[in-house]
Amino acid sequence: MIGLFDSGVGGLSIAAEIRSRLPDADLLYIADRARAPWGVRSDTEILNMSIELADRLVAEGSSLVVVACHTGSVVALEALRKRHPGLPFVGLDPAIKPAAAMNNGTVAVLATHTTLRSRSYQTLIADHAVDTEVVGVACPRWVELVEDGITDGPDAEDAVAEVIDPLLDRGIGAYVLACTHFPFLQDLIRERITPGGVLVSPTDGVARQVDRLIEDRSGSGRTRIISTGREDGVVERVAGLGGLDLRGQDLTFG
Numbered sequence: 626m627i628g629l630f631d632s633g634v635g636g637l638s639i640a641a642e643i644r645s646r647l648p649d650a651d652l653l654y655i656a657d658r659a660r661a662p663w664g665v666r667s668d669t670e671i672l673n674m675s676i677e678l679a680d681r682l683v684a685e686g687s688s689l690v691v692v693a694c695h696t697g698s699v700v701a702l703e704a705l706r707k708r709h710p711g712l713p714f715v716g717l718d719p720a721i722k723p724a725a726a727m728n729n730g731t732v733a734v735l736a737t738h739t740t741l742r743s744r745s746y747q748t749l750i751a752d753h754a755v756d757t758e759v760v761g762v763a764c765p766r767w768v769e770l771v772e773d774g775i776t777d778g779p780d781a782e783d784a785v786a787e788v789i790d791p792l793l794d795r796g797i798g799a800y801v802l803a804c805t806h807f808p809f810l811q812d813l814i815r816e817r818i819t820p821g822g823v824l825v826s827p828t829d830g831v832a833r834q835v836d837r838l839i840e841d842r843s844g845s846g847r848t849r850i851i852s853t854g855r856e857d858g859v860v861e862r863v864a865g866l867g868g869l870d871l872r873g874q875d876l877t878f879g
């Protein structure tokens with residue numbers, strides 16, 4: 626079984642991509658919606674929450690754990706690997722390397738505050754984008770909207786414009802979606818950016834890595850989701866947007 630966790634529904638974008646690559650795998654996803662958003666919390670809190678959720682996934686029998694959250698990954702991935710040696714952990718880094726390699730101008734990294742002030746963000750720039758201008762923009766409102774199940778309509782359009790419009794005359798060639806909630810806003814973002822601008826999504830790379838690392842590919846194709854709170858229909862809606870069909874699957878709260 627593949628275990629995944631995120632602060633909320635964002636990582637369902639990753640779960641959906643893994644499901645389409647591995648149709649028979651069993652997935653267990655924990656959405657920590659009772660404590661979302663994580664991107665405004667301290668590193669210590671994020672570390673402790675990540676450990677708690679990863680331990681729960683391991684106790685449930687996960688043979689691989691995906692930290693389906695950039696914020697959780699930049700803070701806790703190393704510690705989780707040390708805590709569970711022998712168990713593969715897959716995490717997410719802002720996709721600065723492929724974005725800089727496009728040589729398409731300035732790179733905008735759209736992420737949480739935590740991700741943008743992390744050491745791995747600085748290291749990625751130093752290692753892969755020394756000759757590229759990189760602009761980091763925190764988008765906490767985008768996380769809140771997706772967590773409220775709002776991915777289109779005037780509020781979502783305003784929130785996207787608020788971030789993208791000030792970037793439009795800055796020569797941005799690549800927009801890195803460095804938060805797993807953001808793929809759910811990608812149609813609106815794509816409509817707003819300058820023609821020629823490219824969106825770099827986090828979903829493919831991580832699904833490919835899981836595909837490479839997973840040993841037990843068989844299962845019953847079951848998707849189980851645990852949300853730590855908020856029975857408001859958002860998990861079902863957002864999972865559907867990502868292409869995950871939860872009918873007849875198992876969704877529990879607590």
Ligand code: DGL
Binds near residue numbers: 664693694697
């Ligand atoms: N989905 C998360 C990420 O990829 C975190 C969003 C949040 O809870 O602030 O960074």
